[in-house]
Amino acid sequence: MTPLAGIKVLDLTRVLAGPYCTALLADLGADVIKLEPPRGDDYRHIGPFQQGESALFTLNNRGKKSISLNLKSPEGLALAQEIAAGCDVVVENFRPGVAEKIGLGADVLRKAKPGLIYCSVSGFGQTGPFRDLPAYDLVVQAMSGLMAATGEAGGAPLKTGESVADLVGGLFGSWAIMAALVQKARTGQGATLDVAMYDALYSMLTTSHALHFYADKTPERVGNRHPLSTPFGCFETADGQVVIAVLTPAQFARLSTLIGQPGLPDETRFATDEARTENEPELRSLIEDWSKGLNTEAAMVALAEAQLPSAPIWGIAQASDSAHARARGLVQMLPHGVLGQAPVVPQPVQFDGVKLMTYSPAPGLGADAAEILQAFCSVDAARFEDLKKAGVVA
Incomplete structure (x- = not known):
């Protein structure tokens, strides 16, 4: 064709x-x-x-x-x-x-x-x-x-x-x-x-458009995390970093259970995506209490078993040479x-x-x-x- x-x-x-x-x-x-x-x-x-x-x-x-x-x-x-x-x-x-x-x-x-x-x-x-x-x-x-x-x-x-x-x-x-x-x-x-x-x-620039036109906010620099959703970014492990991308309530419930904090979805500060974003530093600390105790590979395995979107951070050589590529x-x-x-x-x-x-x-x-x-x-x-x-x- x-x-x-x-x-x-x-x-x-x-x-x-x-x-x-x-x-x-x-x-x-x-x-x-x-x-x-x-x-x-x-x-x-x-x-x-x-x-x-x-x-x-x-x-x-x-x-x-x-x-x-x-x-x-x-x-x-x-x-x-x-x-x-x-x-x-x-x-x-x-x-x-x-x-x-x-x-x-x-x-x-x-x-x-x-x-x-x-x-x-x-x-x-x-x-x-x-x-x-x-x-x-x-x-x-x-x-x-x-x-x-x-x-x-x-x-x-x-x-x-x-x-x-x-x-x-x-x-x-x-x-x-x-x-x-x-x-x-x-x-x-x-x-x-x-x-x-x-x-x-x-x-x-869809996210910036959403903040500017619909929320009357100026997009701020937030590093590797998502400006609207949380937890959605990079988290430290014992030997590097792992990306965790949680969007739905069901995903957050599974992550909370995985890190040994099953009651987090019931707390007001973490009950919604917007609330989690407002309280991102506190939530990050709780997640990294778990992730820093594991190397990146072990964290990836645990996150995959919990069916949570996650990834290691690869360089171009790893991305190019992967079995999937x-x-x-x-x-x-x-x-x-x-x-x-x-x-x-x-x-x-x-x-x-x-x-x-x-x-x-x-x-x-x-x-x-x-x-x-x-x-x-x-x-x-x-x-x-x-x-x-x-x-x-x-």
Whole structure:
């Protein structure tokens, strides 16, 4: 099954949000043509490196073909426009206005092909007073409300450990493109999509929205515990920490019995989830009187036997190498011309029991130029050599 088989995507993106978006499309069978400047995507030059190959580029550009054109050349721009005319989707993540300035904006390309789906992914979107602000992931995390609600109680705001604004922007980009493809299949109508990392990340702050809009409260930093439910966080053990996530009255009753305090649900201070949250320090102390007497493994066994949601805190190596990760196929190996085998993490959804993914690695810079130009622009071998000599094709 390849849901996007036959869909051609021109990928004008670089770094993370856009490439992540188009990698997800490639996993589902889309033919993604990555158009790069002569120097290549910025991520080709960002480490960590293995045998000169960027890990970040390798991970986020799987399944694509590469062509490198000099868009400052009229002939290079004309070729790019011709390729776009042969595609179903164009994705770009330039600063707002740049695509239009160089001749690859939605107005130009959709005038030539009204059914085109044109997706722009940017920090703050194509409209609004913030549209021209430089927007890396950290900037969006800082301004969205996420950092203000993240961190230890009484401590400074913290970013998350991953570039979530970039990734969420890319994820919503792929989501919007597929919705637009459904619309096009029904009506023949194309679409111009404006995806802002800021909007995308802000839309996912559900707990902060609940506190701000419905409880008239400012979300506070509470460390690793849940701001609304208790006990729901990390608890010390004799040799580390264990995560305990209790939400329902039945779960709390089982936990109370497990820690030797079966009467806790009958106490006013712990009778409801709201009351438990108000009295979190006292409840934490009672739970840790139990958990500190056990090592993490023993605590996990006891919690599992009581059918309570719980977990150890794993690093990426443990998460990647677990039997469950292997059974679910979270990490896949692709053949790679330089590395031999390159680990990648494909899209996570199973379709009828099958993990869909691309089986081709990230491309070398301009590696597929001749094939792409022949297919989209009828460029033969002789003209291709002339384009290389003229510096139009890098």
